[in-house]
Amino acid sequence: ALGDESTDLLEAIRGGDVLLHHPYESFEPVVAFIESAADDPDVLAIKMTLYRAEQGSPIVRALQRAAENGKQVTALVELKARMDEEANILSARELEQAGVHVVYGLIGFKTHSKLALVVRREGESIRRYVHLGTGNYNSATARSYSDLSLFTAREEFTADATALFNLLTGYSKPSQWRKFLVSPLGLKQAVLQLIDDETRSGGDGRIVAKMNALADPEVIKALYRASQAGVQIDLLVRGVCALRPGVPKLSERIRVKSVVDRFLEHARIWHFHARGEKKVYLASGDWMPRNFIRRVDVAFPVESALLKERILSEILGTMLADDVKTRALRPDGTYERVRPRTQGSGEGPLRSQEHFLALARRAAFADASRSPAVAPLLSGTPPEPRRGPQK
Structure with a gap:
């Protein structure tokens, strides 16, 4: 499975975009x-945002180790993350002591976006990899929050990630974004334009959006x-919804x-039919004034047709069909x-979170069935006995 020691994570990303649905799929590949x-001698730089990093965070430790290994490491730490101010201050001090910028x-x-950029030397060229998420870089909450992660090496995405870090560190402001929608630099205007485009399509228009709050x-x-x-x-709004x-x-x-169930629904997903183009975005923020005006949030498109279909059918389709842990908002509020x-x-x-757990178990079993040790058990042929080391 992705993230195992035997798997080259970067090779998987080079082969195509990778989507993970947490906590049904492990957060370990992100870590x-x-x-x-941090340990790769060909990696030149690591840049990432930290909004809520737990105490003893393996990611913070890895950034410290990367700096000690001589890499250029930049961490944007948000000190005003509500209820995590003390933990973030301690993390910032530890990172600075290790030589992290x-x-x-x-x-x-408030920097609320979640992204990490890795710059790596590969042969005679430089290649960039980026992780983008709807949730925090926090291994503890990743076990109880439902979020999405996207890994990609697409040039337009990595260029936008580089431009965003240049903006946040004070080096430069980009004239335009290639793929990202960024607040407070045009994200709200882009959302309004996407909605208006559907309005012009009339009865052929379609919008499905999932978020924490709509205000x-x-x-x-x-x-x-x-x-x-x-x-x-169709709107999936876990919390406050000012629309009737x-x-x-x-x-x-x-x-x-x-939908309110065992795991906190935290992923932000937007779908616009766009005259058949089927645009899908993942985002770090909600449709609220604070996210549009007072926070640096990022929305990014999903461009892989396969991943789009997975999000639309498997994730959004399943959640809209949930009739066990779902409440519907009435016109009177x-x-x-x-x-x-x-x-x-x-x-x-249909209980959507139980369905996602079942899908994850089946996928894990399918991965295990491809193992040389497990395949004979499934076929009914006993595995060959292990041989001890040759003397």
């Missing part, structure tokens, strides 16, 4: 991405206009659901529990 870079972002803005007045008005134009809109769905002549084509399907309907109840 391994930084740890292996620690910066604290832009004055007046920005301009975005809500844009969604109302889209609904009135005939666009079907199902109001006649205002939001009749908008449905809002909230109250929530009602969705009734589970009965056996007589031909389909049993």
Whole structure:
């Protein structure tokens, strides 16, 4: 599996974008991405943001080791991460003592984006790798939060990551972004444009968005206009939602659901039909004024057709069909529990997080079945006995 010692993580990323759905898929490859870079003699630089790093963080230790190994290491530590201020201050001190270039972002803005950039010498050229996530670089919360990770070596993504770190460290401000949508530098305007594009498509438009909270007045008005134009809109909003769905002549084509289960739903996913292009974005922030105006957040597109389909069908499709741990928002602002399907309907109840766990178990079993030690057990042929070392 990805992240095992026998797997070359960078080789996997070179072969194509890699998507992980935490905690159903391990967070260890994210940790391994930084740890292996710290010890790789061909890695020249590591740059990353740290919003909530737990005490004793293996990622912080890896960054310290990388600096001690002579690599150029930059860590942007957000000291104003609510309830984690003390831990982040301690991490910043430890990193500085090890020789890491620690910066604290832009004055007046909270750096909420989650990304890591590795710069590596490969033969006669320099190659960059980037990890982008919807959740924090925190191994503890990664076991209880539901988030998405994307690894990529696409040039346009790594160039944008480099430009963002140059911005955050005060070197330069990019004239434009190739792929990223960044707040407070145009992210809100881009979201409004994406919604308006669907509005112009009328009944052929489609929007599905998952987030923690929805409270920005301009975005809500844009969604109302889209609904009135005939666009079907499904929103998965775990927490605060200032929009009212199902109001006649205002939001009749908008449905809002909230899934609250064992794992905290934390991933931000946006889908716009875009006349068949099926745009999919992952993001570090919600559709709220604070994320658009007072935070540095990043939204980034998923460009692999295979990964897009996985997000749309396996993740969003499953969550929209959840009828066990879902509550629907009513026009009056109250929530009602969705009734589970009965056996007589031909389909049993669906609990999305249990479904994701089952998918992860099947995938793990499939990986194990390809092991030389396990394959004979599945085929019914006993494995050959192990031989001791030759004398």
